[in-house]
Amino acid sequence: MKKIPSLIDVALRAKVNISTVSRTINQTGKIGSETQARVQKAMRELGYKPNRVARRLRTQEGSTHLLGxxxxxxxxxxxxxxxxGVEDVAYKNNFALLLCxxxxxEAKERFYLDVMQSESVDGIIIPPIHETDPAVLQVVRNGTPVVCVDRSLSSGNLDKVEVDNHIGALRAVEHIIARGHRRIGVIGGPLDSSTGRERLRGFKDAHAKAGLTLKSELIRFGDFKQESGQVHARELLTLPEPPTALFVCNGLMMVGALEAIAALGLKIPRQVAIVGxxxxxxADVFNPPLTVVRQPAYEVGKWAADLLLKRIEDPKRPASSLKLLPELIIRKSC
Amino acid sequence: MKKIPSLIDVALRAKVNISTVSRTINQTGKIGSETQARVQKAMRELGYKPNRVARRLRTQEGSTHLLGxxxxxxxxxxxxxxxxGVEDVAYKNNFALLLCxxxxxEAKERFYLDVMQSESVDGIIIPPIHETDPAVLQVVRNGTPVVCVDRSLSSGNLDKVEVDNHIGALRAVEHIIARGHRRIGVIGGPLDSSTGRERLRGFKDAHAKAGLTLKSELIRFGDFKQESGQVHARELLTLPEPPTALFVCNGLMMVGALEAIAALGLKIPRQVAIVGxxxxxxADVFNPPLTVVRQPAYEVGKWAADLLLKRIEDPKRPASSLKLLPELIIRKSC
DNA sequence: GTTATTCCGGCAATCGTTTGCGGGACCAAG
DNA sequence: CTTGGTCCCGCAAACGATTGCCGGAATAAC
Structure with missing residues (x-):
C-alpha cells in the first residue's frame, strides 16, 4: 500500500513550487533549464505519474486523454x-479507451452516454442506435465531440465514417443474379438503421437493374443478431417454393443462417447459394469458402479515431464525412 | 454548449448547502425528508448527473465505479x-469499463497499467503477460484490487479464475489417441505462460498414459497469434514424415492451421485430423465440424468480475481461486 | 545610480465532489 | 429557567492537478 507520489511530493523533493513542476511537465511557461533538470530528477526518483483524474477534473476542455x-x-x-482500429490510434496518441x-x-446506450460525459471523455465514437438518436444529439449539444461510425444520424452535422452499404449490397446481389439466380431471399436488418435500409436498397436496386420483380415473401427482417439469422433462414428455406440463393445482411445473422442450412442438410451452393x-x-477456409462483402472495419475505426482526435484539437473544423468502400470477395458459396 | 449542472447549481436551486445535496444523493447522514424532497426536485429539474471524475478524485478508496x-x-x-462477461456484471452493478x-x-501492458492506476480504477482484471509479471505485482502492492484471469501469477496471493488447461488438453489428446493416431503434432503456446505450459503438460501426459513416446520434431511453439499457427502447421505437415493429427493450443493459431491445411489441399480428418x-x-458448421475444447470464456469473465467486486467491497477477504472446466466438444475433425 | 525590461517561479483560486466537525434549533427533563 | 440531548444542516478542508497574476531578482539602458 505504497503512497503514490503527487505533484507536492515532487515539488518538495525538488525544492520548488508545485506550479513549477506542473509547468515543466507540460512544457508551458518558461522554466530555467537547471530547475527543469532538478524537477525531472525528482520525478524520476519518485517514479511520479501524473494523476489523470485530477487533470481531467481541472481542465474540462482539451486533452484529458480519454476516448469513449x-x-x-x-x-x-x-x-x-x-x-x-480505434484503440490502435488512441494508443499511438496516448489516449485510453472507455469501451461499452x-x-x-436504448436504456443502456443512455446510461453509457451519461457515464462518458460524467467521465469527461474528450470525445465519443458511436454507431447511433437509430437515425434520430436524441441521446446522442444531446451529448453533441453539450459540446462533446462525437463521431458516428457504421450508422449515421439524420440530423446534426457530425463527423462520420461509414461503409458504402448500398454499393456493397448492390454488388453482392448483382453477383448473385449473374450466377443465374432468380429467386433470392434476403435477411435484412432493422429498417430504422441506415445500414439496414441501405443494404436493402442495394438488394432492391440490383433486382430493378436486372428487371427482376421483388418477391415480398422472400424479404425478411432480422435484428442483426445470430438467432434471427437462423430462424429466418429456416423459414425461407422451408417455404413451398424456397429461394435458390440467400443474401444475409450481417455477419452474426450469417452464422445463424449457416447453422440453419447445416441443420437442414442443404448443400452450398448447389441447393442454396449464399452471400453474406x-x-x-x-470464411476463407470454410467449405465451401464463403462469398461475402467485406467491410473494412478496422479502417473505419482508425479513421473515426483520427477524425475525433482532429476535432478535439480543433472543435470548429467543418464536419467531414467518410464513406469507405466494401469489397465483394467472391469465393465458392455463390 | 450547455453548462452541465453541478452540485452547486442544485444546492442553489434547492436553497441548501452542497453538502446536503451530496448527502441526500449518497444516503449518508441524516437529512430531513422534506429537504430531501426539495433536493430531489431540484436535481430532476436541472437534470443533474454527478461528476464521476470529481467523485473519483475525492474518494481514492471505495466505489468510484470504474473497472479496468x-x-x-x-x-x-x-x-x-x-x-x-465482465461487462455484463459491471453494468449490472453500475460500473463502467476501461478496456485495453x-x-x-510488455511495454503496452505497463502503459495501460499506469493509466488504470492513474485513473483510480476500483480494480483490474488482467491475464498477466507471464507468470512473474512485475508490473502487475507492483499494482497489487499499491493496493489496487487485481484479479487474474486465464493465466496466473506464480507469486502474490491473488484472486484468480482460470480454466483447467491441463485437463482440457489431456482430454483432447486422449481423444486423438483414442482415434488411433500415433504421430500427433502440437502447436503450443509460449512456455512462460501458464496456459501454454499447462496445455503442453496435458499433451505430454496423454502420451505418457498411453505409453507413447514424444517426438520432439512434432512439438512446436507458437505465440498464440494466427500467423504462427499457419507457419507451424505448414512446417509440420510438410515434414518427411508428417503427423496424422494436430493439436492446436488456441483459437487464433487454429485458424492459421486451418488455412495452412486448406492451402496444402489436405482433407480433414482423412489426411490430417485436428483438434483445437x-x-x-x-466451428460447428464448418466442414467438417471442428472438434475443439471449448473454454467457458464468458463465465470466466463473469466470475472474475464477481470476485473483483467482492474484493473491492471487502479488501481483506481471503483470495479465492476458481478453476473452470473446459469441455471437449467432439465433432468431425477428429 | 535610477529606472525599465525580462525572466523565473511562487501564491492562490479553481474544477466538483466527499466528509469531519461544529453549531443552531428544538424538545424534554430537572 | 437552565441544562442536556437529538436532529439537521452548514462550513470548510481536502483530493491532485492547471493557470492567471504578481513580484523578486537580474540584467540592460539611460
Whole structure:
C-alpha cells in the first residue's frame, strides 16, 4: 500500500513550487533549464505519474486523454475489428479507451452516454442506435465531440465514417443474379438503421437493374443478431417454393443462417447459394469458402479515431464525412 | 454548449448547502425528508448527473465505479467473450469499463497499467503477460484490487479464475489417441505462460498414459497469434514424415492451421485430423465440424468480475481461486 | 545610480465532489 | 429557567492537478 507520489511530493523533493513542476511537465511557461533538470530528477526518483483524474477534473476542455467507444456488441467481429482500429490510434496518441456494449438497448446506450460525459471523455465514437438518436444529439449539444461510425444520424452535422452499404449490397446481389439466380431471399436488418435500409436498397436496386420483380415473401427482417439469422433462414428455406440463393445482411445473422442450412442438410451452393455481409473468421477456409462483402472495419475505426482526435484539437473544423468502400470477395458459396 | 449542472447549481436551486445535496444523493447522514424532497426536485429539474471524475478524485478508496480490463487482443474471440462477461456484471452493478489491448507487448501492458492506476480504477482484471509479471505485482502492492484471469501469477496471493488447461488438453489428446493416431503434432503456446505450459503438460501426459513416446520434431511453439499457427502447421505437415493429427493450443493459431491445411489441399480428418483449443465462430458448421475444447470464456469473465467486486467491497477477504472446466466438444475433425 | 525590461517561479483560486466537525434549533427533563 | 440531548444542516478542508497574476531578482539602458 505504497503512497503514490503527487505533484507536492515532487515539488518538495525538488525544492520548488508545485506550479513549477506542473509547468515543466507540460512544457508551458518558461522554466530555467537547471530547475527543469532538478524537477525531472525528482520525478524520476519518485517514479511520479501524473494523476489523470485530477487533470481531467481541472481542465474540462482539451486533452484529458480519454476516448469513449460505445458499440452494440464486442462479440460481433465487425465491432471488435473496429474497436481495435480505434484503440490502435488512441494508443499511438496516448489516449485510453472507455469501451461499452449497449446491445442495441436504448436504456443502456443512455446510461453509457451519461457515464462518458460524467467521465469527461474528450470525445465519443458511436454507431447511433437509430437515425434520430436524441441521446446522442444531446451529448453533441453539450459540446462533446462525437463521431458516428457504421450508422449515421439524420440530423446534426457530425463527423462520420461509414461503409458504402448500398454499393456493397448492390454488388453482392448483382453477383448473385449473374450466377443465374432468380429467386433470392434476403435477411435484412432493422429498417430504422441506415445500414439496414441501405443494404436493402442495394438488394432492391440490383433486382430493378436486372428487371427482376421483388418477391415480398422472400424479404425478411432480422435484428442483426445470430438467432434471427437462423430462424429466418429456416423459414425461407422451408417455404413451398424456397429461394435458390440467400443474401444475409450481417455477419452474426450469417452464422445463424449457416447453422440453419447445416441443420437442414442443404448443400452450398448447389441447393442454396449464399452471400453474406462482413468477413467472418474461417470464411476463407470454410467449405465451401464463403462469398461475402467485406467491410473494412478496422479502417473505419482508425479513421473515426483520427477524425475525433482532429476535432478535439480543433472543435470548429467543418464536419467531414467518410464513406469507405466494401469489397465483394467472391469465393465458392455463390 | 450547455453548462452541465453541478452540485452547486442544485444546492442553489434547492436553497441548501452542497453538502446536503451530496448527502441526500449518497444516503449518508441524516437529512430531513422534506429537504430531501426539495433536493430531489431540484436535481430532476436541472437534470443533474454527478461528476464521476470529481467523485473519483475525492474518494481514492471505495466505489468510484470504474473497472479496468486489460487483455491481449479483443479480436481474439476468447477475450471478446470474456470481456462481455465482465461487462455484463459491471453494468449490472453500475460500473463502467476501461478496456485495453496490450497485444502481448510488455511495454503496452505497463502503459495501460499506469493509466488504470492513474485513473483510480476500483480494480483490474488482467491475464498477466507471464507468470512473474512485475508490473502487475507492483499494482497489487499499491493496493489496487487485481484479479487474474486465464493465466496466473506464480507469486502474490491473488484472486484468480482460470480454466483447467491441463485437463482440457489431456482430454483432447486422449481423444486423438483414442482415434488411433500415433504421430500427433502440437502447436503450443509460449512456455512462460501458464496456459501454454499447462496445455503442453496435458499433451505430454496423454502420451505418457498411453505409453507413447514424444517426438520432439512434432512439438512446436507458437505465440498464440494466427500467423504462427499457419507457419507451424505448414512446417509440420510438410515434414518427411508428417503427423496424422494436430493439436492446436488456441483459437487464433487454429485458424492459421486451418488455412495452412486448406492451402496444402489436405482433407480433414482423412489426411490430417485436428483438434483445437477454443470454440470458434462457425466451428460447428464448418466442414467438417471442428472438434475443439471449448473454454467457458464468458463465465470466466463473469466470475472474475464477481470476485473483483467482492474484493473491492471487502479488501481483506481471503483470495479465492476458481478453476473452470473446459469441455471437449467432439465433432468431425477428429 | 535610477529606472525599465525580462525572466523565473511562487501564491492562490479553481474544477466538483466527499466528509469531519461544529453549531443552531428544538424538545424534554430537572 | 437552565441544562442536556437529538436532529439537521452548514462550513470548510481536502483530493491532485492547471493557470492567471504578481513580484523578486537580474540584467540592460539611460
Amino acid at each position: 467507444l460505445i458499440i452494440p456488441n464486442i462479440q460481433n467481429i465487425f465491432f471488435a475489428d473496429l474497436a481495435r 456494449n449497449y446491445d442495441e438497448d 455481409f462482413d468477413e467472418l473468421t474461417l | 480490463l486489460i487483455i491481449p487482443n479483443i479480436q481474439n474471440i476468447f477475450f471478446a467473450d470474456l470481456a462481455r 489491448n496490450y497485444d502481448e507487448d 483449443f477454443d470454440e470458434l465462430t462457425l
